[in-house]
Amino acid sequence: MTPLRRLTVLLAAVAVLGGTAAGYTAWAARRDTAAASVSAPVTAAGAKAGDGAAGGAPGAGRLLFRTARGQVAGVPQDDPAAAPVPLGLTCNRFSTAGGTSVCLVARPGALVTTDAVILDRSLRETRRIKLAGIPNRARVSPSGRMVSWTVFVTGDSYSDGKFSTWTGILDTRTGYAVTNIEDIPLTLNGRRYHAPDVNYWGVTFAADDNRFYATVATGGKTYLVEGDYGRWRARTLRENVECPSLSPDGTRLVFKKRVSSDPRRMWRLHLLELSTMKETPLAETANVDDQAAWLDERTVMYARGGDVWSVPADGSGAPVPLVRGASSPVATR
Amino acid sequence: MYISANGRTADGTRPRSRLSWAVPGNVLALGAVSLVTDVSSEMVTAVLPLYLTLFLGLNPLQFGLLDGLSFGVTALVRLAGGNLADRWQRRKLVAGIGYALSALCKPALLAAGGSVTALGAVIAVDRTGKGLRTAPRDALISLSAPPDELGRAFGTHRAMDTLGALLGPLVAFAVLTGTGGAYDAVFVVSFCVALLGVLLLVMYVRDRRAPLPGTGQATSPRAALGLLRDAAFLRVCVVAAALGLVTVGDAFVYLLLQKRGGIGAEYFPLLSIGTAAAYLLLAVPVGRLADRLGRVPVFLAGHAALAAAYLVLLGPGWPVAVLALLGAFYAATDGVLMAVAGPMLPAHLRTSGMALLQTGQATARLLSSALFGAVWTVWGSTWGLSVMAAGLALCVLGTWFALRRHS
Numbered sequence: 001m002t003p004l005r006r007l008t009v010l011l012a013a014v015a016v017l018g019g020t021a022a023g024y025t026a027w028a029a030r031r032d033t034a035a036a037s038v039s040a041p042v043t044a045a046g047a048k049a050g051d052g053a054a055g056g057a058p059g060a061g062r063l064l065f066r067t068a069r070g071q072v073a074g075v076p077q078d079d080p081a082a083a084p085v086p087l088g089l090t091c092n093r094f095s096t097a098g099g100t101s102v103c104l105v106a107r108p109g110a111l112v113t114t115d116a117v118i119l120d121r122s123l124r125e126t127r128r129i130k131l132a133g134i135p136n137r138a139r140v141s142p143s144g145r146m147v148s149w150t151v152f153v154t155g156d157s158y159s160d161g162k163f164s165t166w167t168g169i170l171d172t173r174t175g176y177a178v179t180n181i182e183d184i185p186l187t188l189n190g191r192r193y194h195a196p197d198v199n200y201w202g203v204t205f206a207a208d209d210n211r212f213y214a215t216v217a218t219g220g221k222t223y224l225v226e227g228d229y230g231r232w233r234a235r236t237l238r239e240n241v242e243c244p245s246l247s248p249d250g251t252r253l254v255f256k257k258r259v260s261s262d263p264r265r266m267w268r269l270h271l272l273e274l275s276t277m278k279e280t281p282l283a284e285t286a287n288v289d290d291q292a293a294w295l296d297e298r299t300v301m302y303a304r305g306g307d308v309w310s311v312p313a314d315g316s317g318a319p320v321p322l323v324r325g326a327s328s329p330v331a332t333r
Numbered sequence: 334m335y336i337s338a339n340g341r342t343a344d345g346t347r348p349r350s351r352l353s354w355a356v357p358g359n360v361l362a363l364g365a366v367s368l369v370t371d372v373s374s375e376m377v378t379a380v381l382p383l384y385l386t387l388f389l390g391l392n393p394l395q396f397g398l399l400d401g402l403s404f405g406v407t408a409l410v411r412l413a414g415g416n417l418a419d420r421w422q423r424r425k426l427v428a429g430i431g432y433a434l435s436a437l438c439k440p441a442l443l444a445a446g447g448s449v450t451a452l453g454a455v456i457a458v459d460r461t462g463k464g465l466r467t468a469p470r471d472a473l474i475s476l477s478a479p480p481d482e483l484g485r486a487f488g489t490h491r492a493m494d495t496l497g498a499l500l501g502p503l504v505a506f507a508v509l510t511g512t513g514g515a516y517d518a519v520f521v522v523s524f525c526v527a528l529l530g531v532l533l534l535v536m537y538v539r540d541r542r543a544p545l546p547g548t549g550q551a552t553s554p555r556a557a558l559g560l561l562r563d564a565a566f567l568r569v570c571v572v573a574a575a576l577g578l579v580t581v582g583d584a585f586v587y588l589l590l591q592k593r594g595g596i597g598a599e600y601f602p603l604l605s606i607g608t609a610a611a612y613l614l615l616a617v618p619v620g621r622l623a624d625r626l627g628r629v630p631v632f633l634a635g636h637a638a639l640a641a642a643y644l645v646l647l648g649p650g651w652p653v654a655v656l657a658l659l660g661a662f663y664a665a666t667d668g669v670l671m672a673v674a675g676p677m678l679p680a681h682l683r684t685s686g687m688a689l690l691q692t693g694q695a696t697a698r699l700l701s702s703a704l705f706g707a708v709w710t711v712w713g714s715t716w717g718l719s720v721m722a723a724g725l726a727l728c729v730l731g732t733w734f735a736l737r738r739h740s
Contacts, residue, residue: 006536013532021525025508028515092387108509110502111602112383130599134386153601154382164588166598179598180591196585196709196717263391263449289392306390327390 058087058096058332063295065308065326066094072103077295077331080322087123092135094328095293098144100172104135104151114151118172129177133166137243137291138328141205145173146229148203148212167200167214169229184227186216187235195219202243202291203227206250213244213253222258224272238277242267243291245300247313248333251275254282254292254300254313263287269302271313280315295322295331303327359477360486362537363470364493366530370432371494373527374459375501376519377439380509384516389447404699406457407464408692412557415468415688419552424469424476424684425540431466432534435459436527439520468688475675475683476541483675484628487668488620495613499606541680550681557685566677566686570693572732573670576636577697579724581705581717583608586646586659589714593650604656611660619664620672628673629736635665636729643722647715670694 001009058064062074064087072094073084091103092114099121107113114135118127133151140147147170170177181200186193195218203214212227216236224241227234244253251274256267267289269282282300292300294313301310301322308326311319323329356364385391418427438459445451471487478486504526505519512518551559561567587604590596596604623631642658645651671687678686701721709717 001536010532010536013529017525017529021522024521025512025515025518028518028521029512032513032515106383106387108380108383108506108514110379110506111606112379113599113602130597132598132601134382136386152382152386164584168598183592194710194713196588196706196714289390303390 060332062332063323064094064096064330064332065323066091066328068306068325072328073326074332075323084323089119089123091117091328093138093149095138095140095330096332097140097142097330100140100144100147102138102140102147102149104138104149106135112154116147116149116168116170118147118170127170127172127175129168129170129179131166131168131179136165137167137202139204139291141209142207142248142333143209145209146171146205146212148205150201150203165199165201165217167203169203169212171229181227185233186225187233188216188218188223189236193218200225204244204246204253204291206246213246215242215244215255224253224255238272241272244272245292245294247294248297252313254294256288256290256292257281269300269311271315282311282313282315283317284309284311284319286319290327293329293331295329301329301331303329356486356489357478359539359541360474360490361493362533362539363474363477364490366432366534366538367470367490367494368497368500369526369533370435370530371497372501372504373439373523373530374435374463375498376505376508376523376526377442379502379505380516380519381442384519385452388516391447391449391452404695407460408695410461411464411468411688411692412685414465415472415684415686416552416554416557418469418472418684419557419682422542422544422681423540424473424542425534425538427684428466428469428473429531429534431462431464431469432527432531434462434465436524436531438462439524439527443517443520468691469684471671471687471691472675472684473538473541475671475678475687476680477539480676482624483672484620484623484631484669485617486620487672488616488618488623488664491620491664491668492613492616495609495616499609499613550679552681552685554685557682557689560678560682560686560689563677566674568735569670569674569677570690572728572735573690573694574697575728576725576732577694578701578704579721579728580639580698580701581643581721582698582702583659585702585705586642586655589646589718590650590652590655592714593646595650596652604652607653607656608659608663611657612663613660615661615664616668619661620668623665623669623672628669629732631665632669632673633729633732635662635669636725636732638662638665640722640725640729643718643725647718647722 058074061077063077063080064072064074067073070090071086072089072091073086075082075084089103092106093104095102101119103117103119105115105117107115112134114131114133116129116131117125120126131151133153136152137150150165150167153164153166166180168177168179169181182198197218199217201215203212205212210229212229214225214227216223216225222240222242223236224238224244225234225236240258241255244255246253253272253274254269255272257270258266259268260266265287267287269284269288269292271280271282286304288302288304290302292302295301295310298313299310300313301308306325307321308323308329309319310322414427418424438455441455445455474486474490475483508519508522590604591601619631638658639662642655645654674690705717705721708720
């Protein structure tokens with residue numbers, strides 16, 4: 001090929017490939033704009049209409065969740081089929097308890113970062129904590145004092161695509177925030193443990209705002225840890241427990257247990273009785289990759305396949321869909 | 334521009350002054366291919382975590398399990414591919430297959446949908462493509478520049494490569510912002526960019542084909558392994574592996590920097606970009622320096638810079654200093670090692686030799702992360718880092734004695 005012909009071919013290829021890329025991008029932009037305008041218009045003003053509480057703030061007895069388009073909305077717990085009322089918040093993960101809410105928002109960019117937005121009883125932003133990574137879990141202690149979250153961080157390496165989790169805890173009373181609890185002294189199987197690959201995720205706080213449970217992973221295994229926030233230490237209780245969720249009465253945990261290496265049925269929800277350490281599989285047999293939330297003392301709910309489902313927390317009954325097109329469920333009390 | 338294959342004019346004199354910035358056309362072409370390909374692949378790397386977790390709702394920890402296995406597969410493919418490139422004397426073809434495989438993975442990622450198995454397979458194929466192309470590409474670079482300018486040639490190539498890696502996430506972000514979050518558009522644009530890279534390779538990169546080996550020039554896998562009987566090359570392989578064994582992975586360095594340096598959590602992703610920026614700025618000047626002062630001293634100085642980075646990390650923990658030293662380490666070692674090894678390897682076995690060297694180094698680094706993890710587990714992170722820094726100092730001294738004659 002002569003240099004001139006080669007250049008012609010190159011320019012033609014740049015034109016075709018560039019045209020394809022630009023054309024597809026323009027089409028995708030129009031497609032997504034069209035889809036967005038069809039879905040419910042969510043504004044702060046809309047959120048105030050008929051939520052039953054001033055300023056879009058959720059009252060007790062509500063079931064809140066995140067819609068497929070990311071808006072936080074609520075229905076009455078006794079009528080989950082009712083039309084969802086938006087709260088005027090857009091989050092990737094949301095949780096609320098005792099008048100404090102946490103909203104994790106991904107900020108996509110050349111660098112992915114996440115904001116943990118803390119909101120008060122009237123859903124006014126009181127604090128914004130800037131984090132690396134992608135939103136994963138969010139929880140608030142029953143009193144509303146302790147807020148915790150987990151993000152996936154990928155910035156470790158520019159190209160090898162490995163993940164680690166960073167879990168943070170905020171004490172809203174003192175304002176003290178830890179963005180990565182990995183430094184907490186850990187006792188594993190009775191011995192003080194150090195390792196570079198320690199990852200925590202899925203925190204759940206007890207009513208005393210001090211004791212918490214979480215998952216710690218190291219050496220390819222996961223463990224349930226019990227943490228003491230005040231003394232700043234943690235110890236493992238049991239192997240193969242992920243994303244624990246403490247019952248309102250503080251006696252039981254529902255968690256996801258790894259039951260298969262097949263990613264399509266990797267985790268099954270189980271109940272753990274804390275006084276006896278007895279495990280019971282829940283009636284939900286499908287793969288569930290979520291930190292469950294307690295709807296009431298006898299029922300948990302979780303995201304599965306784009307919907308929120310509920311199942312009795314004692315292994316009986318059968319799973320039923322609770323809210324279609326939703327995730328991050330949380331019941332206000 | 335420099336086109337001649339052996340770097341000498343007919344009367345054997347050097348055509349240009351040694352301060353010239355000109356780089357052989359084939360090296361620039363390979364650099365352009367790498368730049369464009371890295372834009373494409375880093376676009377995907379930048380958005381893949383978001384796509385997998387927030388768009389598909391998958392758990393990224395499900396993907397980490399494949400790592401050990403895919404490393405083994407990549408290593409074998411790299412060795413086999415390098416050897417085939419020599420047997421057929423078709424380095425461009427083998428490199429091209431590697432680039433094309435990775436290009437095809439972009440639409441395949443979309444086609445895989447939400448299946449973890451399919452996504453894991455596509456990611457593994459993508460890495461295989463990367464493993465396949467590296468050795469033939471580096472062999473082509475080493476065959477395309479005169480031996481006394483290899484440092485600069487590799488430096489130029491690595492700088493272009495790194496520039497692409499820095500641009501990729503920006504392009505991905507622009508597409509995501511412009512489309513209101515359409516991940517499929519990112520994959521389609523990435524695919525188009527990757528095809529352009531393959532086209533650039535096909536049209537602008539010249540293969541450097543030795544005559545097909547006759548009886549005296551065996552290129553069998555056995556002959557490739559026989560390269561290790563050459564004392565000089567064996568020393569380079571042993572040295573690269575030994576130094577790889579005491580090199581702490583970047584992931585650990587960034588984690589420690591974040592813990593010790595007190596960097597705000599939201600700045601964590603900037604750390605790897607800081608390293609890449611330092612690498613980009615230093616690759617060419619350090620490569621030139623290697624040609625003038627000797628490659629082995631520069632290679633060792635690079636590891637000394639790494640040891641210094643650990644010491645800063647153990648001491649004051651200044652982030653900018655650590656990242657600059659880390660970038661200097663890459664600039665003084667990655668391409669420079671290939672420039673050290675290239676002239677030692679016979680042209681007809683050069684790809685096999687480079688694949689052998691790169692695989693040995695990669696294996697040593699995998700072991701080092703296990704080693705470092707073990708030391709950390711037993712004695713804690715400070716001791717872990719101190720042990721690695723001491724190991725580096727010892728290995729640099731040992732290497733100095735082992736390689737003195739090849740500087």
